Amino acid sequence: MNDISVIKEEQRPSRIHVLSNPKDALVDVVAVQGLGSTYPYTWMGKRKSTRRNTLSNLEAQGVRWLETYLLEDLPEARIMAFEYNSKWLYNADFLGLHEHASALLHALVDKRQETPGRPILFIGHSYGGLVIKQVFPRVIQSARANNLWM
Numbered sequence: 426m427n428d429i430s431v432i433k434e435e436q437r438p439s440r441i442h443v444l445s446n447p448k449d450a451l452v453d454v455v456a457v458q459g460l461g462s463t464y465p466y467t468w469m470g471k472r473k474s475t476r477r478n479t480l481s482n483l484e485a486q487g488v489r490w491l492e493t494y495l496l497e498d499l500p501e502a503r504i505m506a507f508e509y510n511s512k513w514l515y516n517a518d519f520l521g522l523h524e525h526a527s528a529l530l531h532a533l534v535d536k537r538q539e540t541p542g543r544p545i546l547f548i549g550h551s552y553g554g555l556v557i558k559q560v561f562p563r564v565i566q567s568a569r570a571n572n573l574w575m
Contacts, residue, residue, distance in 0.1 A: 439507065439508065439509040439510075439525065439528035439529070439532065440507075440508055440509075440532065441455075441505050441506070441507050441508075441532045441533070441536055442464060442505060442506045442507075442508060443503065443504075443505050443536070444491055444492050444496070444504040444505060444506060445492065445496050445502065445503060445504040446503045447500065447501060447502075447503065449501065450501060450502060450503040450540070450543070451501045451502065451543070451544075452499070452501065452502045452503070452543065452544045452545070452546055453502070453503045453505065453536075453537070453540070453543055453544070453545045453546070454491075454495065454499065454502045454503070454504045454505065454545075454546045454547075454548065455505050455506075455507060455529075455533065455545060455546070455547050455548070455557075456468060456491055456504075456505070456506045456507070456547075456548040456549075456550075456553075457506075457507045457529065457547065457548070457549045457550070457553030457554070457556050457557055458506070458507070458508065458509070458511060458550055458553050459511065459549075459550035459551030459552045459553045460511050460551055460552035460553075461511055462511055462550070463508065463511070464506045464507075464508040465489050465491075465506070467550050467553075468489055468490055468491045468506065468550075469487065469488065469489055469490070470488055470490060491504055491506060492504070502546070503540075503543075505536065507529050507532060507553075507556075509525050509528060509529075509556075511552065522552075522555055522556060522559055523559055525556045525559075526556050526557075526558075526559030526560050526563060527563060529556055529557070529560055530560050530563050530564065530567070533545075533560075
């Protein structure tokens, strides 16, 4: 296929998926995937082989817990997932931790223009936690981003 509009998964830029956006949201929840994973697979459980519907079996394969269980528990939250190329073994991105943090910050600035000051709850898986941690020094350094948190 010679269609240059088709972009391979590993070549896609960083982006935020808005999974839930209630009109009167009280908090933003931002989930950041770990190294070597993608959205939504970081946030999916695996099916257990038992028949009982117990709490431990609620991690059914194909169930995206951000959109189902977290949404049930926090219906007043705007839920977002930050996706970036986190491959490290093959088709690796040449961007590092600081560049991913900057991309997350810029994406959040764009998404939070109309909701400055709304509290943010971050959820990080593995390397995603390090990406989140690197956002905070950038907020302090950036007046534009700082206005969205203060």
